[in-house]
Every structure is written in C-alpha cells, then in structure tokens.
Amino acid sequence: MSTKHYKEKNHFRERFELLDGIILAFLLILAAAIVIPFINVIATSFATQKEASETALLLVPREPTIDNYYRLFQDPRIVIGYKTTAFILLLGVPINLMLTTSLAYGLTHINFPGAKFFFYAILLTMLFNGGIVPLYLLMMQLGLTKSIWSVILAYGVNTFYFIVMRTYMTTLPESLIESAKIDGANELQVMFRIILPLSKPIIATILLFYAVDRWNEWFNAMVFLRRNDLIPLQLVLRMIVMDSVIVNSLSISGPRIPRFTEGIQTAAIIVTMLPIMLVFPFLQKYFLKGIMIGAVKA
Amino acid sequence: MSASSHDAQMRGFKGYFRNLGRGILKYKEKYLLILPGLTWYAVFAYIPIFGLSLAFKKYIARLGLFGSPWIGFSNFQNVFADPAFLQSIFTTLKINAGRLLFVFPFPIFLALVLNEVRLGRPKKILQSVFTFPHFLSWVIVASIMVNILGQRGLVNSFMGGVFGAKPVSFLGIPSYFLPIVYLTDIWKSAGWSAIIYMAAIAGIDTEQYEAAEIDGTTRLQRMWYITLPGIKSTIVVLLILAMGYLMSGGFDQIFNLSNPATIRVAETLDMYIYRITFRGSVDFSFSAAVALFRSVINLVLLFSADRIMRRVSGSGLLA
Numbered sequence: 195m196s197t198k199h200y201k202e203k204n205h206f207r208e209r210f211e212l213l214d215g216i217i218l219a220f221l222l223i224l225a226a227a228i229v230i231p232f233i234n235v236i237a238t239s240f241a242t243q244k245e246a247s248e249t250a251l252l253l254v255p256r257e258p259t260i261d262n263y264y265r266l267f268q269d270p271r272i273v274i275g276y277k278t279t280a281f282i283l284l285l286g287v288p289i290n291l292m293l294t295t296s297l298a299y300g301l302t303h304i305n306f307p308g309a310k311f312f313f314y315a316i317l318l319t320m321l322f323n324g325g326i327v328p329l330y331l332l333m334m335q336l337g338l339t340k341s342i343w344s345v346i347l348a349y350g351v352n353t354f355y356f357i358v359m360r361t362y363m364t365t366l367p368e369s370l371i372e373s374a375k376i377d378g379a380n381e382l383q384v385m386f387r388i389i390l391p392l393s394k395p396i397i398a399t400i401l402l403f404y405a406v407d408r409w410n411e412w413f414n415a416m417v418f419l420r421r422n423d424l425i426p427l428q429l430v431l432r433m434i435v436m437d438s439v440i441v442n443s444l445s446i447s448g449p450r451i452p453r454f455t456e457g458i459q460t461a462a463i464i465v466t467m468l469p470i471m472l473v474f475p476f477l478q479k480y481f482l483k484g485i486m487i488g489a490v491k492a
Numbered sequence: 493m494s495a496s497s498h499d500a501q502m503r504g505f506k507g508y509f510r511n512l513g514r515g516i517l518k519y520k521e522k523y524l525l526i527l528p529g530l531t532w533y534a535v536f537a538y539i540p541i542f543g544l545s546l547a548f549k550k551y552i553a554r555l556g557l558f559g560s561p562w563i564g565f566s567n568f569q570n571v572f573a574d575p576a577f578l579q580s581i582f583t584t585l586k587i588n589a590g591r592l593l594f595v596f597p598f599p600i601f602l603a604l605v606l607n608e609v610r611l612g613r614p615k616k617i618l619q620s621v622f623t624f625p626h627f628l629s630w631v632i633v634a635s636i637m638v639n640i641l642g643q644r645g646l647v648n649s650f651m652g653g654v655f656g657a658k659p660v661s662f663l664g665i666p667s668y669f670l671p672i673v674y675l676t677d678i679w680k681s682a683g684w685s686a687i688i689y690m691a692a693i694a695g696i697d698t699e700q701y702e703a704a705e706i707d708g709t710t711r712l713q714r715m716w717y718i719t720l721p722g723i724k725s726t727i728v729v730l731l732i733l734a735m736g737y738l739m740s741g742g743f744d745q746i747f748n749l750s751n752p753a754t755i756r757v758a759e760t761l762d763m764y765i766y767r768i769t770f771r772g773s774v775d776f777s778f779s780a781a782v783a784l785f786r787s788v789i790n791l792v793l794l795f796s797a798d799r800i801m802r803r804v805s806g807s808g809l810l811a
Contacts, residue, residue: 211711213608213711213712214608214609214610217605217608217609218609218614220605221605221606221609221618224602224622225618225621225622227679228621228622228624228625228679228683229621230646231636231637231639231640231646232636234639234640234646235636235639235640238639246644247644247649249649249653250649250650250652250653250654251646251649251650251653252646252649292528293528293529293532294529296525296526296528296529297525297526297528297529297530299525300522300523300525300526300529301526306515306516306518306519306522306523307512307515307516307519309522312526312530315533315538316533319533319537319538319541321791321794322541322787322790322791323537323540323541323787324537324539324540324541324542324543324544324783324787325540325544325765325783325786325787326765326766326769326783327543327546327765327769327776327779327780327783328539328540328541328543328544328546328557328780328783329536329540329543330769331543331546331551331556331557331776332535332536332539332540332543332557334553335556335557347532347536348536350529350532350533350536351529351532351533356529380521381521381522381524381525382521382524382525385525406627410627410628410629410631410632411629412629412631413743413744417770428629428631428632429631431631431632431635432631432635432748435634435635435638435639436751438638456639456642456644456645459635459638459639460639462635463632463635463636463639466631466632466635467628467632470627470628471624474620474624474627477627478620478623
C-alpha cells in the first residue's frame with residue numbers, strides 16, 4: 195500500500211500536465227461555490243448589521259458578536275423546536291431501529307410459511323404508496339393528528355434500510371445459528387446473543403440513517419401537528435426564514451424597529467445545521483458502506 | 493365427482509392445513525419477531541394504499557376512509573376538468589425534463605474529473621465538500637439560498653460592491669425559478685450522486701488503461717474511450733430509473749424554494765396535491781383521485797423503465 199502510494203506520488207511529480215491544472219481549477223471553483231455560502235452564513239450569524247450591509251463578500255466578521263444568537267434564543271419557537279425535535283428523535287429512532295432489526299432478522303431466511311408473501315408485500319411498498327392524503331385521513335381517524343405520535347408512527351420502517359440490514363444479516367454464517375439452536379437456544383436468544391452482537395456495524399449505520407432522517411424531518415409534522423407548541427426545529431427555521439421573505443416581498447415598513455433579520459436567519463440556520471456537521475465524519479464513513487450493500491442488492 | 497376422490501381431496505386439505513399449523517407452531521418465535529414490523533406496514537403503508545379507493549367515493553368525515561359511499565368516476569371527471577391539474581402535470585414534466593438535461597449529466601462529469609485527481613488527500617477533502625450538502629434537509633438548503641440570493645444577500649452585495657449592479661430579487665422572479673432549481677439541485681446532490689459513478693469507475697479493468705498508455709493515447713482520449721464507455725451501463729440504469737420518476741420527486745426542494753411570486757411556474761403535481769388537500773376548500777375525495785392518478789402513472793412509468801432496461805441491458809430494475 196505504502197509503496198503504491200509512493201509510486202503514485204512520483205508519477206505525479208514527473209508529469210503534472212496542463213490537464214491536471216484545469217481539472218484542479220475546475221474542482222476548486224466548484225468547491226468554493228459550495229463552501230463560500232456556508233462561510234458567508236456562519237460569518238453573517240456572528241456579524242453586526244452594519245458590517246453585514248457594508249461588506250461585499252463577508253467571510254470573516256471583524257468584530258464578531260453573539261447578539262444574533264442571543265436574540266434568536268429569545269424567540270420561544272427555537273426552544274419549542276429543539277424540544278419537539280428531541281422528542282421525535284428520542285422516541286422515534288428506537289422504534290425505527292426495533293421494528294427494522296426484528297423484521298430484518300425475522301425475514302433473513304425465507305423458510306417458513308408466509309415468509310415469501312410478507313417479504314414481497316414489503317418490497318411492493320417501494321413501488322406503490324398511498325401518499326399523504328389517505329395517510330392524513332387515517333391519522334385523523336386514529337385521533338393522532340395534533341399528537342407527536344402521528345409523526346413518530348408515520349415513519350416506522352424505511353424499506354431501503356430494511357433491505358440493507360437484511361442483506362447484511364444474510365452474510366452471517368448460518369452454522370453459528372444452527373449450533374446455537376442445537377444447544378437449545380430459541381429464536382430470541384439467537385437474535386440477542388448471536389445476531390445482534392455480530393450486526394453491530396450495520397445497526398450503527400442504520401441508527402445514523404434514521405437519526406439524520408428524523409433530524410431533517412418536517413413535512414409530516416407540518417401536515418399532522420399544526421400546533422404552536424409542537425413544531426420541529428426544521429419548521430421553525432422555515433418559519434423564521436419565510437417570515438422575512440414575506441416581509442421583504444411585501445416591503446412592509448411600518449413603525450417596526452429595523453431588525454437585522456439576516457443575522458437571526460443565519461443563526462437559525464447554524465443551530466439547525468450544527469448536529470449534522472458534527473456527525474458528518476461518521477456519516478460519510480458509514481453511508482458509503484450502506485450504499486455499497488444496497489447497491490449489491492439492487 | 494366421486495366420493496373417494498372427494499375424500500382424498502379433503503385429506504389433502506387437512507394435511508395441508510395440519511402441515512401449515514405445524515409450520516406456524518415451529519416458527520412461532522419468528523412470527524413474533526416480525527409481527528411489530530408487519531403490523532406497521534399493514535397499518536401505515538397498506539391501509540393508505542387501500543384508502544386510495546376514496547378516489548371512487550364521496551368522503552364523509554363521519555363515515556371515514558372506508559365507510560364513505562361509492563360514487564364511481566365523478567371525482568376523476570372533476571379532476572380532469574381542473575385546468576390547474578393539467579397545468580401541474582405540464583409543469584412537472586417540464587421541470588423533470590430539465591433535470592434530465594441539466595442536472596443528470598453533472599455527477600457523471602464530476603466523477604470523471606474527480607477520478608483524474610491523482611493526489612489522495614486533496615481528492616478526499618474535495619469529495620467531503622461535495623457530499624456534505626446531501627445530508628442537509630431542503631429546508632436548510634433553501635434557507636441558505638434565500639440568504640445568498642436575497643435582496644441583501646451575498647450575490648447582490650458582491651455584484652453591487654464590485655460592479656455597482658442593482659440588487660435583484662432572484663427568488664422572486666418566475667423566469668429565474670427553473671435555473672435556480674437546477675443549480676441548487678446540483679449544489680446539493682451532485683457530489684453524492686457522483687459516488688455511484690466513482691464506484692463504477694473503480695471497477696474498470698486497469699489493464700485497459702495500461703495498454704492504452706503504451707499505445708500513446710492522451711489522458712483525455714482515455715477518459716473518453718475507456719472510462720466513459722466503462723460506466724455506460726451504470727449511466728443507462730440511472731437514466732432509465734430517472735425516467736421512471738418523471739412525474740414525481742423534488743417536492744421538498746420546490747416547496748421550500750418557491751414563494752407566492754413564483755408559484756405560477758412552480759406548481760408541480762405534488763405541489764398541486766398539497767395545495768388542494770391542505771389549503772383552502774378541501775375535498776379529500778378529489779385529492780385522493782389525483783393521488784391515485786399520480787401513483788398509477790408512477791407505477792406505469794417504472795414498469796416501462798423496467799421493460800426498456802430489460803431490452804437494453806438484459807436485466808431489469810425490478811427483482
């Protein structure tokens with residue numbers, strides 16, 4: 195490995211062509227197009243209104259301030275947002291994981307009556323779904339609208355994640371299960387003592403998948419909840435940003451105190467984005483694995 | 493039918509059920525394991541699927557999803573008489589055709605170019621930068637775009653500060669909407685989509701490159717004549733798959749990027765369903781008729797894509 199790397203380096207030093215320059219320049223411009231907006235958002239969230247409006251390309255605030263964050267957290271919706279999202283995450287992800295894991299293990303071997311039917315019935319939902327209209331009416335009939343459970347239960351098993359997990363479990367040696375069963379273990383014991391410990395990497399991966407999905411979730415909450423005291427963080431961000439879009443498009447200039455809306459908006463973006471930024475290194479590592487397992491199956 | 497064969501048949505049935513019973517008993521723990529997951533699918537996936545039968549009913553809240561009376565096809569007559577519905581289909585097709593043309597090729601290009609970066613570390617860093625936005629929701633990405641493209645945003649203050657240009661409200665101008673949809677789509681997901689092509693490139697036999705190098709080809713020639721043909725089958729699969737989604741997709745993006753000023757060019761089928769279901773006067777049967785239409789069209793598109801793929805590459809998308 196190390197010699198190969200060395201060779202590559204030599205190879206590179208020998209022939210840095212014009213093409214390499216063009217490619218690198220192109221990729222750097224593209225990277226800048228992605229990074230600069232982020233840096234600008236971070237900088238604006240720490241800037242004063244004066245500096246933000248006077249600087250053509252704000253990348254590093256000269257006199258950083260946490261004023262915008264201070265004012266953001268005075269908005270009660272932010273606290274509600276964090277609370278609601280925390281609820282959805284802490285109640286939802288364990289349920290997602292429990293349903294997906296038990297289903298994946300239970301259907302790893304399609305060798306019992308009905309297994310094939312159940313498996314294809316699950317796959318079919320990837321091709322055809324009812325959509326939001328009947329789901330909303332179902333939630334109403336179950337009396338779950340306006341309750342956090344509507345959001346939690348609407349997203350139970352992600353069929354793609356189920357396939358990824360099941361595919362992983364089929365690669366575990368069957369002899370282990372057989373010998374445990376000869377020793378008198380039942381299915382539940384096999385699952386908890388053998389399958390789950392061996393499946394730790396895939397469970398960690400799927401856990402991350404679900405956690406990110408839950409963190410980023412907003413549509414179901416917008417449709418089902420419609421309560422002022424139960425709003426996930428994503429929707430709070432949307433409200434804060436859309437408020438200002440509407441104010442700007444109507445150019446309301448009443449007796450209101452001129453506020454630095456961009457400052458609050460960008461601060462709201464940062465507090466919504468931060469957890470994803472923090473888990474991104476893990477995401478990158480695990481998601482790639484997940485894609486590969488999924489790709490093998492597809 | 494003679495009595496004896498009837499008996500034999502009964503024994504057959506009994507035997508079958510006895511075996512089935514034994515099978516179920518033998519695997520009772522497995523059934524117990526899959527029960528919660530299957531219950532979830534039954535309630536929250538299959539009830540809504542059967543709930544689409546509402547398209548042929550008149551919804552009465554008191555009678556519910558399955559108790560409302562049947563009225564035949566009159567909901568569909570109303571749906572097809574609504575000019576906004578027909579317009580939304582046209583808008584969806586237009587936006588997705590544009591995506592195929594402008595957004596789809598970009599990750600292929602990106603993968604080809606990234607593959608030519610011969611320094612390990614910069615390549616990794618670049619890839620991280622390109623994939624990061626994929627993990628953000630469209631709410632966050634649209635919020636960033638509102639900040640960048642707004643009247644007092646980065647683009648306007650830069651253009652104003654450097655060139656003295658007048659501020660433009662990019663997100664408020666209908667003719668800018670589609671280009672912004674394509675550009676932000678690339679911004680968010682090109683790096684992620686490129687990963688699949690990168691994996692396909694990694695699978696190309698390196699001997700081909702060595703042989704071509706000995707023959708004195710240039711790198712551009714090798715990219716064009718070896719790498720690109722090497723990932724052709726992957727491109728075809730993804731292209732056909734994308735065609736299967738011609739009538740759907742992009743709701744999160746469009747919903748968060750559009751505003752009252754641009755809604756005229758932004759109302760796709762999914763946006764239309766959202767509007768008629770959750771805004772203004774609500775007729776759930778009408779919505780269900782549109783939703784059923786959408787699901788059926790998607791299924792037809794997907795099966796057509798599968799058929800085309802079987803013809804092109806010998807194996808289908810499905811199973």
